[in-house]
Amino acid sequence: MSASTARVGAVIRKELAEFRRNRLIVVTAVMLPVVFLIGPTATILSIKAPALTATLGKRVEYALFMPLMVSVLVPAVMSAYSVVGEREQGTLEPVLATPVSRAELLAGKAVAVFLPAAVLGYLIFGVFVVITQLAAASPVAAAVRHAPQLPAALVFIPLLAAWAIWAGLAISARVSDTRVAQQLAVLGSLPPVALAALMQFQVISPTFGLAAALAGGLLAVDCAACLVVARLFDRERLITGTRPSRGTPAPAAPQDIRSPGE
């Protein structure tokens, strides 16, 4: 069955409208980027021009790592709500009773989270770079501009967001409480961040080749995770949160038909 872009688009618009009315998601999507922008920006702007190279390097590493968290935490919280939120308000059955295929539903839900997450991630980096270039001391601004972590972060933003989305959707399809789903999704989305952190803090030297290899690895993991989540997007599992049970004989019918008064 071929996917319909109209149906995927309808699911995306519906998801975005639902996110807008969810206070936790709105707060997460607005406050987290602000927090992860203010801290690193203040760190960079507070560096005095004649700072030691090592000190400057460490602060730039920190400043360029923190905004990456936005592209993980925001999609984790949003995607965790995506299925269990609908299950809680009872709207999953009506939408599953429409001719939307599970691939279209999955694609719609994933893209509806990916778009704002990626836009926010890049926006935070963009604003951070612009502010530091305009307001930081000249050597500090140059250090930010030429940091190898900057292009690496641009590559890792969508990859980390994708991982957080698959982790969030997988958890959301299995649990029955939105808050539990969101907490688990945040935890589940963090492992790839550790890899990015090793590179950002130069525990692993961020050469182009290594960054490309890690990005390729994360892309492969994202693809595998997509396939796993697609299997979880079974109508029955989405509604009940449990695996369908099939192929067992039903118990025998009661035999007597006389009234209980007999």
Next chain:
Amino acid sequence: MTAVIETTGLGKRYRRLWALSDCTLSIPAGRVVGLVGPNGAGKTTLLSLATGLLAPSAGTIEVLAGPPPTGTAQLARVGFLAQGAPVYAGLSVADHLRLGAHLNPGWDTALARGRIGRLHLDPSQKAGTLTLAIAKRPDLLVLDEPVASLDPLARREFLADLMEAVTGQQLSVVLSSHLITDLERVCDYLIVLVASRIQVAGPVEELLATHHLLSGPRRDLATQPAGQQVISANHTDVQTTLLVRTSEPVLDPAWTVSGVSLEDLVLAYMRQAGPGRRNHHLEIRK
């Protein structure tokens, strides 16, 4: 006439609990079918199986002469109004109509807009959600307790609206409800489901014609003719009252024979299945 829903030995199990067991049914097309039973009887499970939301654990089910709807073409032919008639709180009336139009290939925009405008509806109202289910132009409309939380006036309006839509579109409808008076008003086919099993199913007219209330001097039920199936029996010291099912006339002069109401009939089958049989049921988790 072809069946809109046909099941054979249908069963559904959640872990170790059977929500529906050994269900064999054939619901003819063009009927308004009432599905009645106590909480936890398996009504929602049966409707979810019919709409392809759940897969059977045992037996088979055919909907509109095909497998339960899971593909685009089949799903387009079945309209579904879920329990509580949920809507998206974040979406406006126009958003709901747009969503319906994009998700359903057979969506009738004129019908939807006409109904919403004419009835001054908001999709958060039950009649509004009915519009969303009807405007996809289904062949079969499945309604899970659509009037449960409505006041009597709103219930009556909803059912009148439903009947108008049924007549206009020649729909087959299956609706579950606890409210037998409402079912009596709109249904011409009845299914009584108790303790995960079908107790009785058939055209309302036929069920009423074949069930009789017998009153007479107290007597042993063993003396009843073989063709009379006793559904319920009440005894006082001097009198016995039976509700029996038989296609033959009751000729015994000792009995005073009277007709039964749909409510008497349903309650008798619910008592017959009794609390002792409600040992392996489970309402679908929401």
